[in-house]
Amino acid sequence: MTEEVRVRIAPSPTGFFHIGSARTALYNWLFARHHNGKFILRIEDTDINRSSQEMTGVILDSLRWLGLDWDEGPEIGGSYGPYFQSERKNIYNDYAQSLIKTGNAYWCYCTPEEIERERNEYFSKKMNWRHRCREKYSQEEISKRKRRGILPALRFSFPLDKKIAFVDLIHGRVEKETSDIEDFVILKSDGMPTYNFACVIDDHLMKITHIIRGVEHIANTPKQILLYEIFNFPFPEFAHLPVILGTDRKKLSKRFGARSVLDYKNEGYLAEALVNFLALLGWSPGGDEEIMDLARMTKIFSLNRINPANAIYDETKLEWMNNHYIINRISEKKFLELIKPFVIKTGLVSEEEYNRREEFINRVCNLMRPRLKILSDIINAKYFFTEDFEYNEDALKKYFNPGTIERMKKFKSQIEMLQEFNAQNIENLLRNFAANNMLKSKDLIHPLRVFITGQDGGPGLFEVMELLGKEKCLKRIEGVINRYEKNRS
Known part of the structure; x- marks a missing residue:
C-alpha cells in the first residue's frame, strides 16, 4: 500500500466492552501492525446521558489487558484530536x-x-x-x-x-x-x-x-x-x-459469550488465550494452525482470509485454548503470579495465610495446573485447605457397599504402617495391596479418591495424598467409613 494505513475503533462508553468490540479492535490492530500503520482509538461519547468516565476507563483497561496498544487517542493524544466526540x-x-x-x-x-x-x-x-x-x-x-x-x-x-x-x-x-x-x-x-x-x-x-x-x-x-x-x-x-453467534446459532447472551472483556479476566482467562480465540472468530490463517501469539498473527493477518459467514462462539473451545495456554505457554513463575489472586479471592486462604504457607500452596497450584480451564477453577482444590468441602454424593453412593468399605478398612491399616508417606510409596503400597487381594488398581484408586477429596476426578491421587499428609488422609477415610456404618445402623 502506498499511503499509510490508518484504522480506528470508536467504542461508545455507554456499557461494557464486549467480545464483539474486542474482536473488532483486534482485527483493526492486526491490520495496522501488519502494514506498519496506525491504530487510532476514538471515544464516541455523544450520548451524554448514558456515557460515563467509568465506562471509558473500562474500554482503556480492556484494550491494555488484551495487549492492543493505540497510537493516537485518549491519554496519549495525537495530531488529529480531540479523540472524544463530545469535545x-x-x-x-x-x-x-x-x-x-x-x-x-x-x-x-x-x-x-x-x-x-x-x-x-x-x-x-x-x-x-x-x-x-x-x-x-x-x-x-x-x-x-x-x-x-x-x-x-x-x-x-x-x-x-x-x-x-x-x-x-x-x-x-x-x-x-x-x-x-x-x-x-x-x-x-x-x-x-x-x-x-x-x-x-x-x-x-x-x-x-x-x-x-x-x-x-x-x-x-x-x-x-x-x-x-x-x-x-x-x-x-x-x-x-461477520456476526458472532453462540453454538445455538443465536445472538450471544450473558450465558454464551456476551460478557465484558474484563469479566473474562476476572474469571481467570489469560489475555493471550482470549486474543488467540478472538482472532479465529471469522479469520483463518490457513492450514491447521490454531495456537498463535500476537507477533505471529501480525505477520500473517489478511482481510482476504475473513469469512463473511457468521462466526460461532464456542466457549468449550475457548476453555480448551485457555487450558493449553495455562499449561504450555506461560512459565511456572508467571503461572504462580497469575494464580495467586484467585487462590485468595476464591476464599481458599487469606493473603496472610498465603504468605505463610506459600511453598505448600505453590505445590498445590502446580499440581492442579494441568486441570485448570480457567484460573478460578482453583476453587476445586478446596479439599487441600479445609475439611469443609462438599462430597460428590452420587460418586460416594457408588462406593457405599460392604465390599468397598471392607477393602478401604484393610487398606487404611496398610497406610497406617507406611513409614515414608510420599507419592511413590503410596502408589507402590496400593498396587501391591491390589495384586495381593486379586483386585485391579482402579478398584482402590477410584473409591479412595472420593473418600479423600470428595471428587471423582482430579490430579494424580498419590501426589494429592502426599500433599495432604498421612494424618489427614487417614482421618478422611475413617470419616467416610463411619458415615457409611452410621447410615446402616
Missing part, C-alpha cells in the same frame, strides 16, 4: 451548517410522537417507512412550533433516485437504492451529532484509510458514502466483519 461539537456544527447552505440538510420540527405515529401507521399497512418532511410544514406552522418550544433536529436531504454502490473487502459489491433510505438525522435536537454524521467527519479528518467494523453497520454505509460524496471527501475502504 468535537463545534467541528460537527461547522460541517452541518455547510450542508444547510448547500440545501443538503433541513430542520425537522416533527415531534417524536408524530414520527412514532407515522411509523406505526406504515407498519400496520406493511409498508416500508421512510421518514421525509422536507416540505411538510409551512413557515407559519414552523413558527408556531418554535413558539411551542419544539426543538428541531437537522436531517440530511437524501436524493430520491440514486443507486449507491461500494465494494466491501469481505462481502464484495453492495448496492442500495436511495429511495429505500429516509432523510436521516445528522444533528439531534440537543445539538449532538448522530453516529452516521459524526463518524464520517471524524474518519475524514483523522485520515482513516480503512473502516473495519461489524456487519451490523453495513446498512449505514450507503448513508455515509453519500456524505463523503457531498463533502467531496476521498472514500476509505470498508470491511464489515
Whole structure:
C-alpha cells in the first residue's frame, strides 16, 4: 500500500466492552501492525446521558489487558484530536451548517410522537417507512412550533433516485437504492451529532484509510458514502466483519459469550488465550494452525482470509485454548503470579495465610495446573485447605457397599504402617495391596479418591495424598467409613 494505513475503533462508553468490540479492535490492530500503520482509538461519547468516565476507563483497561496498544487517542493524544466526540461539537456544527447552505440538510420540527405515529401507521399497512418532511410544514406552522418550544433536529436531504454502490473487502459489491433510505438525522435536537454524521467527519479528518467494523453497520454505509460524496471527501475502504453467534446459532447472551472483556479476566482467562480465540472468530490463517501469539498473527493477518459467514462462539473451545495456554505457554513463575489472586479471592486462604504457607500452596497450584480451564477453577482444590468441602454424593453412593468399605478398612491399616508417606510409596503400597487381594488398581484408586477429596476426578491421587499428609488422609477415610456404618445402623 502506498499511503499509510490508518484504522480506528470508536467504542461508545455507554456499557461494557464486549467480545464483539474486542474482536473488532483486534482485527483493526492486526491490520495496522501488519502494514506498519496506525491504530487510532476514538471515544464516541455523544450520548451524554448514558456515557460515563467509568465506562471509558473500562474500554482503556480492556484494550491494555488484551495487549492492543493505540497510537493516537485518549491519554496519549495525537495530531488529529480531540479523540472524544463530545469535545468535537463545534467541528460537527461547522460541517452541518455547510450542508444547510448547500440545501443538503433541513430542520425537522416533527415531534417524536408524530414520527412514532407515522411509523406505526406504515407498519400496520406493511409498508416500508421512510421518514421525509422536507416540505411538510409551512413557515407559519414552523413558527408556531418554535413558539411551542419544539426543538428541531437537522436531517440530511437524501436524493430520491440514486443507486449507491461500494465494494466491501469481505462481502464484495453492495448496492442500495436511495429511495429505500429516509432523510436521516445528522444533528439531534440537543445539538449532538448522530453516529452516521459524526463518524464520517471524524474518519475524514483523522485520515482513516480503512473502516473495519461489524456487519451490523453495513446498512449505514450507503448513508455515509453519500456524505463523503457531498463533502467531496476521498472514500476509505470498508470491511464489515461477520456476526458472532453462540453454538445455538443465536445472538450471544450473558450465558454464551456476551460478557465484558474484563469479566473474562476476572474469571481467570489469560489475555493471550482470549486474543488467540478472538482472532479465529471469522479469520483463518490457513492450514491447521490454531495456537498463535500476537507477533505471529501480525505477520500473517489478511482481510482476504475473513469469512463473511457468521462466526460461532464456542466457549468449550475457548476453555480448551485457555487450558493449553495455562499449561504450555506461560512459565511456572508467571503461572504462580497469575494464580495467586484467585487462590485468595476464591476464599481458599487469606493473603496472610498465603504468605505463610506459600511453598505448600505453590505445590498445590502446580499440581492442579494441568486441570485448570480457567484460573478460578482453583476453587476445586478446596479439599487441600479445609475439611469443609462438599462430597460428590452420587460418586460416594457408588462406593457405599460392604465390599468397598471392607477393602478401604484393610487398606487404611496398610497406610497406617507406611513409614515414608510420599507419592511413590503410596502408589507402590496400593498396587501391591491390589495384586495381593486379586483386585485391579482402579478398584482402590477410584473409591479412595472420593473418600479423600470428595471428587471423582482430579490430579494424580498419590501426589494429592502426599500433599495432604498421612494424618489427614487417614482421618478422611475413617470419616467416610463411619458415615457409611452410621447410615446402616
